[in-house]
Amino acid sequence: KNEVEQSPQNLTAQEGEFITINCSYSVGISALHWLQQHPGGGIVSLFMLSSGKKKHGRLIATINIQEKHSSLHITASHPRDSAVYICAVSRPGGSQGNLIFGKGTKLSVKP
């Protein structure tokens, strides 16, 4: 079983829809990261959070430490949001920096 699981694997939405991507993890963490990988391959860090909720524009990330679960929400989705969204966790202790990744959720937003 993977230490970081994401669902769904693939998601197709219509422009304007509210989107939720889920991430569950089975290990202790010091932080959880949401990354976006563009169709060209580049990776951008969207959020890093260890508790509560963060918002940036139309993106909202939440984490529930007790339930070991995080969600990434996109409001008013747009075709330019089409990308692979990857959840990753930092482990506590000496190797906090290295990330353990989920397999990603491929999002396609249709106009």
Added chain:
Amino acid sequence: DSGVTQTPKHLITATGQRVTLRCSPRSGDLSVYWYQQSLDQGLQFLIQYYNGEERAKGNILERFSAQQFPDLHSELNLSSLELGDSALYFCASSPQAAAETQYFGPGTRLLVL
């Protein structure tokens, strides 16, 4: 633009060969991470350097090695290449060695024929 640069962008080589991938971190960042992204395994952590010293090791093969130089740029050396080494190799950097936002380079796409 993350401020992290990687060269080359693309690399095509043959089995058994050796290649070197280069990464320059963002100005001021002391940590460099190397990741491999293959179709079947997804993204995997290979190795981390912090201020010139190896900090953490992940799923890095013995045929692979890395180093970080005094100017903080890093190189990942891949030798005795196999078909299965074909992948995207990303470098990322961060200010320290803690759980913090990492800034990814554009990646090097390696194809082993």
